[in-house]
Amino acid sequence: MTDERSSVEDAGLLAGVPDEFQRLWTPHRMAYIQAGPEPLREECPFCEAPKYPDAERLIVARGETAYVLLNLFPYNSGHLLVCPYRHIATYDQATAEEVAEIGELTQIAMRVLREVSRCDGFNLGMNQGAVAGAGVDAHLHQHVVPRWTSDANFFPIIAKTKALPQLLGEVREAVSAAWPTPDRDVERAPSPGR
Numbered sequence: 001m002t003d004e005r006s007s008v009e010d011a012g013l014l015a016g017v018p019d020e021f022q023r024l025w026t027p028h029r030m031a032y033i034q035a036g037p038e039p040l041r042e043e044c045p046f047c048e049a050p051k052y053p054d055a056e057r058l059i060v061a062r063g064e065t066a067y068v069l070l071n072l073f074p075y076n077s078g079h080l081l082v083c084p085y086r087h088i089a090t091y092d093q094a095t096a097e098e099v100a101e102i103g104e105l106t107q108i109a110m111r112v113l114r115e116v117s118r119c120d121g122f123n124l125g126m127n128q129g130a131v132a133g134a135g136v137d138a139h140l141h142q143h144v145v146p147r148w149t150s151d152a153n154f155f156p157i158i159a160k161t162k163a164l165p166q167l168l169g170e171v172r173e174a175v176s177a178a179w180p181t182p183d184r185d186v187e188r189a190p191s192p193g194r
Contacts, residue, residue: 068179082109112175123147
């Protein structure tokens with residue numbers, strides 16, 4: 001006869017006790033889960049985002065023709081998107097003003113991320129069209145993905161899982177707080193050869 005009390009007190013059976021499994025907590029993914037399989041597919045998420053308060057839609061900074069927000073499904077913590085307000089699908093449809101501001105906001109994003117997250121490098125890119133891998137192919141957006149030298153591990157390669165150490169709201173607060181304003185300027189990175 002087993003003692004019921006001893007089986008309940010067995011530490012190996014209690015919740016929260018370390019075991020051979022690793023748990024990856026990603027509470028920000030609840031927004032995706034609760035929205036269903038295709039959130040915001042009736043409306044363009046990049047057209048809708050600027051209509052709401054910045055914190056609610058993870059907007060970091062707003063310009064005249066473009067704005068910056070966190071990627072809701074980031075490759076890394078601090079993964080930003082630079083989007084024109086105007087609903088255009090490809091880079092060649094952007095005006096000279098939009099191209100200039102997308103470039104300027106991308107440079108500022110890189111400086112801010114370098115300051116806030118101490119990243120070692122970046123992946124920058126635009127996927128043009130669904131066939132090229134664009135998740136939202138109808139609205140142009142530039143990815144700014146911070147990278148760290150020590151960030152390579154088995155998760156993405158074997159488990160197809162990305163560990164994100166910060167919640168999206170925390171990242172948005174840190175990046176938007178460091179974003180330059182007329183009274184605060186991010187130190188410009190020195191040009192090569194200086």
